[in-house]
Amino acid sequence: xxxSYPDRTNATGVWKIxxxxxxxxxxxxxxxxxxxxxxxxxxxxxxxxxxxxxQIESAGNATDFGxxxxxxxxxxxxxxxIRGVFGGGYPNQNVIQYITILTTGNTADFGDMTISxxxxxxxxxxxRGLMAGGFISGNSNVIDFITxxxxGNATDFGxxxxxxxxxxxxxxxxxxxxxxxxNPADNVxxxxQISTTGNAVDFGDLAVARQGAAxxxxxxxxxxxxxxxxxxxxxxxxxxxxxxVDFGDLATxxxxxxxxxxxxxxLTYAGSERDTDANKTNQIEQxxxxSAGNATDFGxxxxxxGNTQATISNGHGGLSQFIPRAPELYSPTGKVVPRGGGVxxxxxxxxxxxxxxxxxxxFITISTTGNEVDFGxxxVVGYAGAIGSKGGSTRGISSMSxxxxxxxxxxxxNYHTKGNASSFGNLSSNRSASSGCSNDTRxxxxxxxxxxxxxxxTIATIGNAADFGxxTTNNNQGAGTSSTTRGLRAGGITPGASxxxxxxTIAxTGNATDFGxxxxxxxxxxxxxxxxxxxxxxxLSSPGSSDxxxxxxxxxxxxxNVTDFGxxLAAKERISNGHSNQNRGVFxxGHSNQNxxxxxTIATTGNATDFGxxTSAASYVGSVCNGHGGLS
Numbered sequence: 001x002x003x004s005y006p007d008r009t010n011a012t013g014v015w016k017i018x019x020x021x022x023x024x025x026x027x028x029x030x031x032x033x034x035x036x037x038x039x040x041x042x043x044x045x046x047x048x049x050x051x052x053x054x055q056i057e058s059a060g061n062a063t064d065f066g067x068x069x070x071x072x073x074x075x076x077x078x079x080x081x082i083r084g085v086f087g088g089g090y091p092n093q094n095v096i097q098y099i100t101i102l103t104t105g106n107t108a109d110f111g112d113m114t115i116s117x118x119x120x121x122x123x124x125x126x127x128r129g130l131m132a133g134g135f136i137s138g139n140s141n142v143i144d145f146i147t148x149x150x151x152g153n154a155t156d157f158g159x160x161x162x163x164x165x166x167x168x169x170x171x172x173x174x175x176x177x178x179x180x181x182x183n184p185a186d187n188v189x190x191x192x193q194i195s196t197t198g199n200a201v202d203f204g205d206l207a208v209a210r211q212g213a214a215x216x217x218x219x220x221x222x223x224x225x226x227x228x229x230x231x232x233x234x235x236x237x238x239x240x241x242x243x244x245v246d247f248g249d250l251a252t253x254x255x256x257x258x259x260x261x262x263x264x265x266x267l268t269y270a271g272s273e274r275d276t277d278a279n280k281t282n283q284i285e286q287x288x289x290x291s292a293g294n295a296t297d298f299g300x301x302x303x304x305x306g307n308t309q310a311t312i313s314n315g316h317g318g319l320s321q322f323i324p325r326a327p328e329l330y331s332p333t334g335k336v337v338p339r340g341g342g343v344x345x346x347x348x349x350x351x352x353x354x355x356x357x358x359x360x361x362x363f364i365t366i367s368t369t370g371n372e373v374d375f376g377x378x379x380v381v382g383y384a385g386a387i388g389s390k391g392g393s394t395r396g397i398s399s400m401s402x403x404x405x406x407x408x409x410x411x412x413x414n415y416h417t418k419g420n421a422s423s424f425g426n427l428s429s430n431r432s433a434s435s436g437c438s439n440d441t442r443x444x445x446x447x448x449x450x451x452x453x454x455x456x457x458t459i460a461t462i463g464n465a466a467d468f469g470x471x472t473t474n475n476n477q478g479a480g481t482s483s484t485t486r487g488l489r490a491g492g493i494t495p496g497a498s499x500x501x502x503x504x505t506i507a508x509t510g511n512a513t514d515f516g517x518x519x520x521x522x523x524x525x526x527x528x529x530x531x532x533x534x535x536x537x538x539x540l541s542s543p544g545s546s547d548x549x550x551x552x553x554x555x556x557x558x559x560x561n562v563t564d565f566g567x568x569l570a571a572k573e574r575i576s577n578g579h580s581n582q583n584r585g586v587f588x589x590g591h592s593n594q595n596x597x598x599x600x601t602i603a604t605t606g607n608a609t610d611f612g613x614x615t616s617a618a619s620y621v622g623s624v625c626n627g628h629g630g631l632s
């Protein structure tokens with residue numbers, strides 16, 4: 001008879017339901033999933049904005065992740081189970097930026113450090129990230145901390161016992177330990193308790209004084225690897241005090257490298273033989289933390305580069321075994337809220353136009369009623385350039401419009417975790433006010449800036465849009481919606497207001513075909529959809545330029561003119577293309593900056609009902625959701 005609930009390293013045995021529940025919601029001893037090591041920046045010798053990653057459990061070469069906001073090296077890296085955070089860097093910066101580790105894409109702004117500096121040590125548990133030491137105009141002993149799950153500027157924690165740069169850092173769930181440093185090379189090891197604030201306390205000494213080493217660890221044992229002038233691997237017991245002892249050697253002698261781990265295996269990442277522009281390496285090496293020995297080859301980084309201290313993971317030894325969840329986005333069992341057509345229930349607004357334009361994003365649970373909750377920030381201060389960008393079941397994508405030159409930039413978010421949007425790519429031409437539709441694989445942006453251009457992206461793949469075909473007329477400010485197979489674009493400006501409805505087959509490229517007509521020519525309507533029905537709401541009439549309160553619908557699989565559905569709470573234009581979960585459509589905002597949200601039941605007909613309020617009054621609100629009718 002097999003044992004009861006297996007441990008984290010063993011998925012075999014008899015699984016009792018009571019043990020599964022207990023371990024998932026409290027003890028957290030269920031087996032850990034795949035862990036990524038992510039490395040940001042460095043120099044080749046020129047400073048780069050590269051981010052690449054590997055899966056720690058399986059040896060192999062690194063893959064591109066995305067880009068930093070600007071090229072830099074010598075950053076500090078910290079991470080939780082969800083986020084990786086990079087701080088500072090060369091040239092001297094105080095900028096903190098972050099990624100969601102299990103996605104790919106570019107970094108988003110987090111906040112600022114208390115100092116502008118480089119070559120700081122990073123260490124973290126799942127709650128706090130610490131950045132220590134570094135070089136400003138001279139060596140520093142400053143320790144900053146951030147709360148990883150939030151956004152904002154760093155706060156002063158205390159001071160190290162010495163002022164040094166090019167320091168190695170590591171942490172278990174309670175202690176952060178810093179070692180070595182430069183000018184001159186140093187052997188000091190000191191530590192702090194992460195949950196407190198205050199100055200560091202002496203821990204012991206490295207056996208070999210050095211600078212530019214890197215730290216990694218299990219929950220018990222810490223490793224300091226590489227460095228200059230000598231680069232052995234030494235170990236400490238994190239929970240005690242004392243000097244480091246010999247562990248083994250790197251296969252490639254190097255310093256100013258990155259290091260991280262999954263709590264079992266430690267990786268050292270790139271670096272250089274000396275602190276010079278020569279001798280950069282792309283080498284990634286591995287050791288098993290529990291047993292002393294020399295490093296062996298793991299694979300290669302995407303490029304040879306030095307000063308790669310910002311190497312982090314979502315399963316390092318500073319993280320508790322239990323992975324906490326964000327309760328408003330996760331089910332009570334710890335699983336992500338179901339996603340896809342008929343079950344997805346999260347709607348996220350991406351960007352909005354108000355008196356000064358905004359990069360605000362918020363989310364709602366579509367099947368309930370209530371006010372919107374803050375989600376994070378879009379990359380562009382402005383509004384959703386695509387009206388009806390529904391996205392896929394895991395990722396929401398919207399084209400943004402703000403200051404000149406930003407039209408057509410694509411932002412994306414992941415529904416399973418709150419936070420700022422990241423850059424996805426760009427449309428084929430800079431334009432705003434296009435109409436968006438999608439199934440679970442592909443998203444199509446239709447028209448914009450009085451063009452008939454359509455282009456598309458593959459939702460799972462970061463990159464720029466490709467040509468899809470042409471609309472029947474030039475169009476912008478129309479409404480976009482879709483089933484799993486068809487995309488519709490209704491109304492808009494051609495340049496006069498239009499009553500035309502076009503359709504496309506999303507899986508095929510090609511030109512749009514006439515579907516039918518709205519009840520009257522209008523621009524800036526909203527839309528919502530199930531798998532079978534598309535609903536269009538509000539808009540601005542032409543001629544007459546009157547705000548409209550009418551709601552009308554079509555059956556997506558057929559062709560023909562609209563049928564009356566009911567009325568909005570009040571006449572509105574610039575209303576959002578709504579959130580949908582196939583049963584309910586939710587419309588947001590409206591002209592003259594409204595904070596009202598209202599909903600309908602898509603399968604019936606009738607007037608809209610009050611839902612709640614947006615976090616801020618707005619028009620042109622971008623809407624993405626993980627359960628709309630375009631998703632299977």
